[in-house]
Amino acid sequence: MTESERKIRVLVAKPGLDGHDRGAKVVARALRDAGFEVIYTGLRQTPEQVAEAALQEDVDVIGLSILSGAHMRLFPEIMKLLKEKGIDDVLVIAGGIIPEEDIKPLKKMGIKAIFGPGTPTTEIVEYIRKKIR
């Protein structure tokens, strides 16, 4: 299979009830411009919806964006569902407002990287490239 046809597919998902999609959309656009295929789920997705979309779209990466403060309830649920569906080999990364204290437990449950507010999009692109190739 040739390199040009190997496309990195990323699911950008917004769990939680808030409507703050500025960050998710800026990142989605930057990833598209980096040549990735970005599947955007839309606002207010349940963990089950996120996991199932990741399965059907067979993505390489899931990017979770959350600002509502419900991450410690929703992220573990998503990780559990990914495992149940046998897709815990996807690279899961997260962004948004995530307190320091929560970062360790989130990493332990398999979220590989957490990008805080103000992260340049290029950093996220490079991280994904490095991990997926």
Place this chain on the structure above:
Amino acid sequence: MTIDTNQLVKELLKGNRRAAARLMTLAESMSPEAHAAIKQLYPHTGSAHIIGVTGPPGSGKSTLVDKIIKEYRDQGKTVGVVAVDPSSPFTGGALLGDRIRMSRFSTDPGVFIRSMGSRGSLGGLAWATYDIVHILDALGKDIIIVETVGAGQAEVNIIQIAETIVLLSIPGLGDDIQTIKAGVMEIGDIFAINKADLDGADRRYAELEMALGLDRTSDGWEHPIIKVIATTGEGVEELVKAIQQHHEYLVTSGKIKQNQERRFCAQLETIVEHSFMRKLFVDPEERKLFQKLVQEVCERKTDPYTAAERLILQLIQPQDT
């Protein structure tokens, strides 16, 4: 990475969605494994009704597909969806957002939705789309809906894939009468006027009626025009009825045979043509020969016809160059 395609096919045939998704990825990257897999699962295909939904950007295709899924699910049928969005010609990246409209079905085990970027390399799109449709078919979906942008101008020619084509238009677009006259009409089996809640739906109806003209029923199928409001679901029941009637018509009139010929002829052509082209442009050895021949033509050492003959021969019976 070694991929056990036999295993994937086996799992797929058991209804494993994960295996289906994996195979689709392989199909999209035109991998030989995928083509081997399709050979294996092909005997298990052929029972789905394949519906194309096509229309201008933003005309409400995804919203309508969501409502069509609902109708079929209410009838107890399972549904697969392939939604194609354009990729950027510059970066190859794409933002695929069709799922958003169908997200209420994302957790329904009877529905499988797959988004595709048009990628736009060497006819790969049409080819990969056939394969993904085959995979959904083998997965046991009763209905397969293919959403594509535009009609005619898109790289994936929907008439090569779908048995029944729903051509969407909306009120008040200036584009149309021209497109209609340009013969795009010929591809639609059913004409849906979406956004019928907006002004101008009646006018659009009249325009379509006119454009379709007298020979609208000449092939024995009436080419219905149906007004729908995808956002509320109004008219969708009637639309789905028409889709089903079209299928019945194909079967009872025997037109299904012509329909299949049309599609498989195109598919075969695509596969053959692009297999050649891909060899020529992707395989480094063949590419070298190709470039060498170009040079020879430039230097007038040979003529384009002889060069082409040598290339074709090489592709059929590879020899060391």
Place this chain on the structure above:
Amino acid sequence: MVTKEKMDISQQKRDWENNTLKKTLDKSPERRERFITTSSRPIARLYTPTDIANLDYDRDLSFPGQYPYTRGVYPTMYRGRLWTMRMFAGFGTAEQTNERYRYLLEQGQTGLSVAFHLPTIQGLDSDDPMATGEIGVCGVAIDSLADMEILFSGIPLDKVTTSMTINAPAAILLCLYIAAAEKQGVSSTQIGGTIQNDILKEYQAQKTWIFPPDPSMRIITNILEFCTKKVPRWNTISISGYHIREAGSTAVQELAFTLANGLTYVQAGVDAGLAVDDFAPRLSFFFDSHLDLFEEIAKFRAARRIWAREIRERFNAEKRGSYLLRFHTQTAGVSLTAQQPENNIIRTTLQALAAVLGGTQSLHTNSMDEAWALPTEKAATIALRTQQILAHESGVANTIDPLGGAYFVEALTDEMEEEVYKYFDRIEKLGGVVEAIKKGFFQREISDSAFRYQRETEEKERIIVGVNEYLTDDRLEIPVLKIDPEVEKTQLARLQRTRKSRNNNKVEQLLNRLQKAAEGTENLLPHILAAVREYATVGEVCNALRDVYGEYQEPIIF
């Protein structure tokens, strides 16, 4: 008109450019080729009288408290009364928030403000699966009158005013407030307060909508009509640019879209048969104050002038109160950085200064950690002190509109006004605000600006101290917001009790009546009020309306 004298100045400017300036530029070029504001607006090297040659003092500026109110809505401004220093708070259960309110009232505060948790904002009950993890997190959980009674228990609703940050279900929360007041024996004509109730900016930026735009506009018109008759002291809409700006728009987009939204509400009221002077005085505004000092000041000044003119000329309003654009300001949450967080105090100070120089009526200054967590007490105090220092020490409150007449500020005010009218034209061409929303116009404009801002920052075309220059390892440790798991339990238990103890037949009947009304053209508020009095929940009322109106699907714009 260019007068002789002013032509001389432009000649003199050319001379200066060719002689004095050129010499310097030849020796040492400027720091950048292009100087831009936070909103990517190019700024000239120098502004002179030629830039305001068309300014007509009487027509464009006039005096404070006089049409077109460019220099301020009141004749004495802060010499008479300082702006209101309003800080917004509230988390937890109804009981916890009630306790906090009582404390604040004891301290002499007279206005309350309510932040609701996200399920209420989305019209969902706490037991909805989508509410998982969100109960009481971003605000107080209100499902029914039972919660509202607790929230205001012991607080005389005829004596305080309450500001509720609520949009899509604003009609329901207003009715709940009325019903809670009734329980205290206070009638709807006695209560006072504000609901944000600005649904248009939800579709454009904040994204917490429920119904599609057309039925939403109908509900808002119902609110305008109902309040004019039954709740005369209520501020019906707080037309908000804040969220548009925070979503990434430029200053001019914030201004243009907010004013266009405001004019759309006024038109809707007029179309429903209301007299503009009966409801326009009850509309107020809510703007962001970002970092670019002069651009922000010009924005506020232009806002007043455009609003007064449009209300007078387009709607033929006659009451002075209708012309006044009164506004609340919050400093820009998006401008706060997690890196070197103390710098945020200085950012907030500059933004507060812009708001005051721009003539705001009330101001919320962000705490340095506010974008990430419930502010610490120390941070919140510093934020309040910032306002007090501006008010009492800086001297900026001593005179009215101190920058009036400055070449740069007047030129910028004019320029922004002109650009606003260009946006008005584009919106008009798309069929008005609601149609433009359906076509994704605002969303695309905002998203493009947000993306450009990000790119300019990553390419260092703009420097953000501590973020892309002058870096250190100093970062704000975002603290964990600890929400007691009891909050969720208490809330779910109360909701269950309410559903059991009320008259369910009656609730069902009233919800059916509401649906009938929604299908027709009656005012919905009496029906909502009747239902919530019987303890119909926020989610149930919304679901009744969802059945009729459906949920909004936004156009997909990146």
